[in-house]
Amino acid sequence: MDRTMISPIIVLGGDGYLGWPLALRLAKQLPQRQIIIVDNLSRRRWAKQLEAGSLTPILSSSERLAACRRIHNITNLEYLHLDVNSDSLNSLIQSRQPGAIYHLAQQCSAPLSMRSMKDALHTLRNNEEGNMRLLWAVKEHAPDCHIIKLGTFGEYAKSGLDIAEGYFKPSYNGKTAERAIPYPRQSDDFYHASKINDTNYISIACRMWGLRITDVMQSTIFGAWTPDIGDHEALYTRLDYDEYFGTVVNRFITQALCGCPLTVYGTGHQRTGLMSLNDSVTSMSELWSETPAPGQHRVINHLTEASFSINELADTVKDLLSKQGIPVDIQRGEFDPRQETEQSKMQYSVERRHVQQRGPQEGLADVISKTVAMLMPYRDQIDKQRFAPHTQWQTDISQPEQNGGEVITLNMPPLGQGDEQRWEQFRQQEFPYQNLNLNPGTLGSPATSVLSAIKTFHHSDVLAYPLGQYGEGRKALLNTQSIATSLWPSTSHQLQISSGASQCSNLLALNLARQAAANGWKMRVLTTPHEHIGGTGAFERLPEFEVHYLSKEEINNPDAFAKRVAKLRPDVAFFSHIAYDSAYIFPVDQWGKTIKDMVPECCVIFDVSQSLGLIPPPLEHADAVFGSCHKWLFGPRGSGMMWTTQAFRERAGALHWSGAPLIDEPGATGFSPAGGMDFSVLAGVEAALTLHQRIGDKTIRQRGRYLANNLRSGLSDILDRHDINHHFLNQQYSVDCEAGVVTVAMPEYDPYPLYQAMNQQGVHCKCIKDKCKTGEDRMLLRFGVPFYETETRIESALSTIEGCIKSVSLSMNPSRLARQASPH
Incomplete structure (x- = not known):
């Protein structure tokens, strides 16, 4: 048997909007094959920093895997917290020898890439470096591996010409090209520019190294339902509706649910391709087995609806929701962050042979109906302040410069010590441990x-x-x-x-x-x-x-x-x-x-x-x-x-x-x-x-203080959410602390089961449960945050801690566990 047909499949970016339901689908379809989710949870961190986030509840990675086992009896799905922009990716591919890799681990927001210089640089480094690292790792260690790369339909230059599926033979001045060349690309933002560059790198890797790569030109995805997710809240994928990560249909639906008008940017004549989440997952999950020949760069235009302008889309959403008794207004032209000035809908057709060969897809009305049903219980949680765009893509020299608050970029250097990427690179070099040792006061992890x-x-x-x-x-x-x-x-x-x-x-x-x-x-x-x-x-x-x-x-x-x-x-x-x-x-x-x-x-x-x-x-x-x-x-x-x-x-x-x-x-x-x-x-x-x-x-103290304060803040929020009475014993550290140590006392909560659960999940702290010399009970968890850790890993630790609190609560309350395990 071909080794690649039994080796694991890796989903890079498997915690995201598309990545999670794709990994879930693969695990269900291929029960004898290991599906490895690789993610550093950066999307969750970015959303938090932008004061945005998913309207649908999304569980931690460990909770999701537990839900998969409980609901679908899935045991072949695993999660690795790993940054693709690190040497760990190379080690992973070398050790696991995957047969296929889905690459979805990229910063996917065009508005965010235009917000500031640092966000633009972060987008380029994250996307292009991660893609380049993947290409080299596969070349060196798994050259027969099939890479399925998530590109974007937004790469193409929209000039009125019909859009070929990747390669075509153009004509000019009466001459026709003798060999196929890539369809022209053009971008108005740095995110799409990074994706165009990725496509160029992929083409080189196929031609020069003989790699096998499928490049998916993905259109705008909408909806949140797949049959694997169903009505199981524990399996929900994220659904964003802010200006940075909210796709247009999802944003329209969310606006309608809270009584806000649908905001159409610019003239509304700009065109977009559409594809439901379920259609995208279904099509993508089949690609791993359709391996291109060595050296083939296969391009797929991934869209089911190709003819909508934004105006037509808004009108369609309004009509469909009105039939469900949801009144909708449309607001046109008030916002134009991208300076989109098309005076009429541009006419062109899109070649999409692969998608059309798959047969019927979901209709727009059906997907919107299912999405509304999923979101309805959370409509009161919609934050209307997230809808208005704040990022201007072009500089208007006629407008005077406005004095305002400084933009906080994604990779803002904490206390001036350097950005998170630099710290992650240092950690990978000196402390490349997967476990999070938050107990160096007992034994630190040697460099x-x-x-x-x-x-x-x-x-x-x-x-x-x-x-x-x-x-x-x-x-x-x-x-x-x-x-x-x-x-x-x-x-x-x-x-x-x-x-x-x-x-x-x-x-x-x-x-x-x-x-x-x-x-x-x-x-x-x-x-x-x-x-x-x-x-x-x-x-x-x-x-x-x-x-x-x-x-x-x-x-x-x-x-x-x-x-x-x-x-x-x-x-x-x-x-x-x-x-x-x-x-x-x-x-x-x-x-x-x-x-x-x-x-x-x-x-x-x-x-x-x-x-x-x-x-x-x-x-x-x-x-x-x-x-x-x-x-x-x-x-x-x-x-x-x-x-x-x-x-x-x-x-x-x-x-x-x-x-x-x-x-x-x-x-x-x-x-x-x-x-x-x-x-x-x-x-x-x-x-x-x-x-x-x-x-x-000085740097060690400042860095430890910064990370410890992040941990303390997140830990306090988690304990508050779960009604666990607590207080911190070292309040002298609040702002000017000299060490990265946090100790929390929980006088009415036994910390030991939580401590054991955390150890099993690879997050280690110190548990003190005894009487001190003066006879007082001590119910403490002590966390020491090493200076080399990163914001992302601290966020991951907090997510794991909350998941462990929930699992411990369920194990201590069998009746609640039985209620959650019963069918819906």
Whole structure:
């Protein structure tokens, strides 16, 4: 059997208006074949940024797949969150070896492409680069794969000539072309220009590389019904009606439903081709098996209605809806964003052999009737402000420039750090993980450069040269200390590369326990009830210590804190820079100064595990500061840093009592790890710090703050929608937060089932469900947002979280589940 007939089919852009029902149709028709939806949810993000959106409810990707299983018993449909403008597309095609690829993953709005320079550039980059990446990936890894590319009927130059289906032999000056050439193309906007360029690239790829490509010149699609969607709300595709994404018939229907006049732009004589959503899906779903010959660029004019002008279309919609008892008015000429000045309907015919061979298609009246029925329950949700166009396609030099608000473009650089495409490219390079690790406070995802440095060390021939290993380890250690010192300079503390935070805490606690035993008394330890067991666990478990916890008032009130210190006179003060549970940034500098002023002999220790890589370590009033490199520095597992003062080192004597350090320098003996070890870890830490230095402290904090605020806002909206009582514990982050951490408390909601569901969907955070040291219940979810993540992936995480909330709710409420599973 031909491999391409059993290999998977990929639908790029499978979350969109046409992409979702197409993927659904393919999955139903081909139950033994895997259908892979690939989408980065950019259409949802764009609609949100434009304050637009679908009138029909659209579920998250995970919810849609679950509905497919429940309603149609579909098990061969999967979703991958992936940007076609990334190297991940190449990897996907190489690994999955598809037999066919539908390419629908493009910015499809002409008005949006004319709104601003940045939107125009975004359109060109997204559309043309994605198409080019696809062509090269197929050429390199799956040359027999059939590409079905969604073009647009708007590419053609409308001059009054009949429009050929792709290629024709024109005549001029009495001569006729000897070979067929593409029908002329022309565009009045940058979106259609990008599609014309795509067609040129496709033609080259077919001629030069022998690829097999079907280029679909798709006309305007309208409607929202297919038999696969039916009346199942959980399977609805999107239906937009704003100026950017709303197609003309869908906009007319929506206007009529809310009592607004149908707005006809310009003279209304401009012509458009039409095709119902169901007809387009039916025709498109058959194309994968009709594979062109190698090197063939097959063009299909995809339209069923070719003769309508916009005036005629408005009149037809009015007549049809009037028969259904919906009164309709038409408003002509008030808006003319495209400067469309045709004085009469242009007469031409369109060659469309492929569509005509398929037989009868749906009638306009039938499609409008079904669409009205689908939209009627949501008519009260129609926002009338979305209808009026705001983007002028041409500059009218006779009009004076108007002062107004700045246009916010799709790829507005957050806080000036660069656009989202640049961040996605960086993420793909350094953190190309599909899962969303929003729990770096436990274990960060190591950067590619870190893993590469470790791998290079392990694959080096130096592993067969013991002294060479020590030498390379010494070199990496010196480089690492040099970078760390430049990042966080200190004249009072010596830096050593160490083990992770828990091991550092153990060593410090054992050293202080030895001192307590030598002096014959228990040491009083002052700490907060918000510490992690890996930090204070040794102090709480060893009999040489007596642990005291600050109250809420003492944490928040400097005077109350000072009174507690004066009364207790602690021997040891142990504080986290950022609280493990609440993510609150403690004023440890202030606390350290207060303690040193009042009890100079007290040993002050700061645990910076939750802040190292986010906030500079607070060294001034501490005897010892330590933290892990495998959290917010995204370094090797089990690595860390420790800063100590000379006074502390003299008092402690040593933390490592045997062996000689790698570097023979004052203060290193006894405080730097000694003897044989995995020296590749040092190379990994060097790579992690190099990456941190390259990005910069300020950019990392700003980027994390920006993304964390997006997450917090979206998370709050979701919890409000589902009536989950909640509050955020780290409100100090609202605008000027210094770290990308969000902790939400849900006192009446068990977060653990939600946490488990999120883990299964590849979104990972920290769940804390216990009693804190003061006996208070903790029902928390803590999210840490790494600086390298993107707006799109945060939106995807929010969509997944909401889907998990719904699935958990259903699993906890069997009667509701039974109602939803019953047939309509």
